[in-house]
Amino acid sequence: MKKTVGMLLIFALLMSAIPTAAFAGEEEIHPIAAATAAKSEGKWHTDQGDISAIIDGEDRTFFMRNWTSIPEATTFDLTLDNCYDLGTARIVWGGSYSFSAVASKYDVFVSEDGILYTKAASVTDGAAAGEDHRRTDELSLNAQTVKYVRLCVYGQIPDSCLALSEVSFKGSVSAAPEKKIYPTVVRSSQENKNYPTVNLTDGDATTSWHATEWQQGSEGGDSGHSDAVLTAMLPHATDLTAVEFSLVSYFPDGTTNFYNRKSNVKAFEIEVSENGIDYRKVYRFDGNVTAMCSQLEANFTAGCSVRDFTGSVKGVKYVRITFKNYSRLALNDLRVRGNDTENGLRTNGVQIRLSTQTTHAGMRFAAQAVKAELGIDGIYAPEVSDVQLGMMLLPKKLLEKSGFDTIAALFESGKTAEILDIPAQNLYAQDDETVTFAAVLTRIPVDSFEELLCAVPYVKKNGKTRFGKQIERSYTDVAQTANFTYPAEEAWAVNTEDFLREIDEKLYFDVSAASKVTPIGKDASRLFPTDAPGYYISEGIFDVDADTMRRVIESPHAGNGAIKWLYFSAENYADHPDQYDGILPISRMNDPLYVRMCMPNESASYMGNAGDAEEEPKGRIHASNLFELTDRYINALPIGAVYANPQKDIPDDAQITLCFGKITLAARTKDSDGWFVASQIDCKPVNIYPLPWQLENDENPVKSYRLPDDNVQWVDDHYEIKLTGADIKGTKFSDERVVSSVLHFWGTFFYFEKGSDVLGILASYTVWVKEPEWSGCLTADIGADIRGADGYCQQAFTGNNHVITNEPRVVYGHNVGPKAYDTVMDSPKVCELIGLK
Structure with a gap:
């Protein structure tokens, strides 16, 4: 997910010493642009809120912040007109008033491209201002190829209004910068769909990749924590001179201030390979680098530039970085530097x-x-x-x-x-x-x-x-x-009658035949015309949009081919060995349990949208297998969630009655005679949780609340839960960090000796809304938690978003992937167990 970013505060780690250059022919350099996150009210001086005062060449003009303490840090960003090798910096702190504060502690960071910054100088105990309310610092930088400079201030004297009068440098124009090479592909062992690895190579400081938030690495947490591994494929074989990346702090999705994640790394290793198979370690870091944070500003970064390799880095095609001790790991850039190797x-x-x-x-x-x-x-x-x-x-x-x-x-x-x-x-x-x-x-x-x-x-x-x-x-x-093209697209319009064929006395549109003469890209939806009586796919897999996929399933179909949703991409951060692949064969289109593995969400929720044609797919957009049921787990239980559909309008005072049948966990084990009901109770959800999910476990938590007992009634054979629009939308919470809410609930435990004895599990519950006017406005999700004897808990799978209507619906999902499906799943039996028609 792309995020709008304010000023970035950079803490940089330079992994090897940069040789000091001779700054011959030094000239005085004034920045051409300045910016800051600091706010100024224009209260005491007509020009004191103009940031350009710090680069106008005049010590007597100044910029001054509001009367306030430094919120952990504040920044000033400067842009030069060219890349320079900088020898020194001259920084004049303070202003014209007795309450004009000077910086007592700050760092100077430099960058070639405005993305990856390294520290060039530090002041840790700055003196108070002189009689003119100013203090001039002359700092040695010795920094090469600099176009961007950032001053990061952590303290001021007195604790009043930080002021800055002038910044200039001495140096000389740099030679051509060292070649920067972005990988063509970066693969991750852990990934959040909202923050994919493509954000590492887009050259954009405002986008980032995130590892699983609560992982800490094999050297940073207990046995349940795994290393985060990034494997980068370079566009060509390269003789490396540097591997560079930038940590970034962040606000979790949907939150604003006072809820910041510091990205920290204490140990990582770099390996390289020519073929992507045989790797050799060339670097190990043990220390501490942190992308700091402020209560008011997110997306601070910490740049790492590794140059002192311990092994050969010639002819490298792959670079693998293994983060072994970390917390809240997030990066906004990954690149290497070096020269092409082409092997002649x-x-x-x-x-x-x-x-x-x-x-x-x-x-x-x-x-x-x-x-x-x-x-x-x-x-x-x-x-x-x-x-x-x-x-x-x-x-x-x-x-x-x-x-x-x-x-x-x-x-x-x-x-x-x-x-x-x-x-x-x-x-x-x-x-x-x-x-x-x-x-x-x-x-x-x-x-x-x-x-x-x-x-x-x-x-x-x-x-x-x-x-x-x-x-x-x-x-x-x-x-x-080459200015050579085939006929225009309209000349290739699909004429349904041209591709009709009769199979078993029924007419079908021959998709495979049409594909051989129709130019299509990744999206093959045009090969499934809406006026076709049915669809025949002799072989192959055709990627289609969500509307087309739903239409094909409901139409007559034949053949040995398959369809797949265009945007299907399994959430495989746990590296599940039998992950859903999204491929729906013609032969499986009448099996609701197999279909559910392949379909996009029916309805949108806080967790993800429905992937309709008019909206870009975001978040959890379909079912995924998450954590494999291994021997570390001894029980499982079904979990459910009901959200407001953010695409629908639900007033805060809406009176909503949700009706719930039984919540069930079905299972099949090595010793069982097929599938059986492993646990089942009457579903009785009563707790409303704030979203994002992390809020309950934050240092300053937002707690869930229980619905009043009067809102929960047993009627005939089911529970009815009365709640309001404010309950299901999160507007009853007074904390501004809350962006929505969820009615979250569990079934009962199914216990077993070891997870490998369980061949498959399926969770389900029945739900409907009593009032017809709220039909289609709420979204139901399903999953299953698996737990170890030590309390360690993960989610085995996440199901699709189901739309809740005013008719009872069975919401269901399972962890039997396509590899094991034929040998493990018994769809008619399982459908009978959960009441799915």
Whole structure:
């Protein structure tokens, strides 16, 4: 989730000493822009609230804060007109009044890009101002390649109105900055959907990646805590000079001030690899680096720049950072610095090859081999040389399915069956220094025009294979670059009648046939026209939007293919071995328990929306397996939650009656004769909890409350719970940190000797709203908690958001993933146990 960020306070850790440069030809440097989070009222001086006063070259003008204490820290940000090697800083604190305070403790941080800052100087015991109410500090910086400077102030003398009159520097223009390289892919062992790893490489200081909030690492917590691992794939093999990242503090989702998370790391290790398989450790940090916080400002950062490696960092394609002791881990940037390593192979690019009478149209991937670097003497003849040049090709989707990030890594693993290996037989060009060769991929189907293809040049010699730089292009990209395009999209409109076929005396629209002549991208929804009598998918998986998926399930369907929601992405921070994959085969569309694993939410809640076409999917948008039921657990129980649908309007004074049937946990064990009811009670929710969830456990907690006994009644065979719109929306809580609320409840425990004896669990409860006017306004969720003998608790799975109507509905979810489904699940039996028709 992108967050709007105020001023950033940076605490930086420089991991190795920067050599002191000779600042020849120093000039005086005045910043061209200044900004601050400090507030000024313009109360005592007409210009005292103008921040530009600190960079106007005049000591007599000044900026002054409100009459207030420093809220742990406040910042001043300065921008230079170029990158400079700075030798010294001149900082004039104070103003024209006796109550103009000077900084008693502050740090100076510097940055090349305004994202990653390192500390250049500190003042820990600044003196009081002189008779003119000012104090001038001359500080040695010796900092290279600086365009941004941040002053972070932690104290003032007297405790009144901090004032700053002037800031300037001496230094010289920097040489070209060292190359900064962002990874193409970063994978994480822990991830929050709202803060994905793509935020680490977008060059945006206002976005961030978060680990699981309460994890502390294998060296920081008890046995239940795991390391947070980031694995970065670089765009090409690189000779590293630095690995850099930036910690960031934050406000948890939905909260504002007074509820800040300090991101802290006390131990981490860096490993590197050429192939993504064999890693070597090149750095270990033991210390303490913290992204501090203020009560009023979030997103303070702490930059780390690692340079003193203990092993070889040449030819690196993968960098793995393992955080072993940490708390509230969050990063807003990850990059490396260094130079390209190409192993003597230069990727020249991709062109369209047009068809002729003797050749097919296609894509030409070209590369150039440097003879001297590859041990090639004289004229290269592939049929007699002991050096084999070539190109390997693979569609990006197959590479991703393999679990590897590059063709090189997949090749090194021995899984080469799907790789297209094209040796260089017909050379494109050759001179005394280089050999240019190409691989051409022809007969590309129209429906594959937008699919990314990966290509990497290689050299094989003496049984060893080395790779150059991998590139990724699609036919559409290359064709458009070359001004060569296929017919306009409207010319490919799907005519339903053209693709109707009869199967068992029923008409179906042949999706697979239509796909072969219709150019589509990732979204195949256009292959499922709304006027079709049914859908036939002979084979393959088609990604579709939520509306299309729901429509296909409710329509006649046939074939051996499958559909998948476009935005399906399992919440796999616990690395569950049988995670839902979102693929819904035609053969499973009549099985409600399998369908539930694949569908987007029906209804929105605080936890996530429904993924409708008009809204970008956010939060928990479908069911996911979370924690595997292992031997550390000895019991399980069903859990439920009812939220207000944030997309609906519920007045605070709305009178709502929720009706609940039984809450059930069904299970199957190794010793049981199939599935059975493991626990079941009448569902009686009575507690309203504040959201975000962390508020109850905060240092300054917001406590849940119990509904009055008069609001809970037994009627016929079920409980009826009376509550108001204010109850379910959280507006009854007086704390401004509360953004919503939830009616949260549990069933009873199912005990077992060890978790591995339990093959599967399913949780369910029945719910409806009595008043028809509130039908569709509330959202129900389902899950199951699993606990150990020591009280350790995790959630086994989270189900879909179900819409609550004025008719009884069974809300259900389970932890039987697609791998175990055929052998473990008995859908008719389980549906009978929970009353699902």
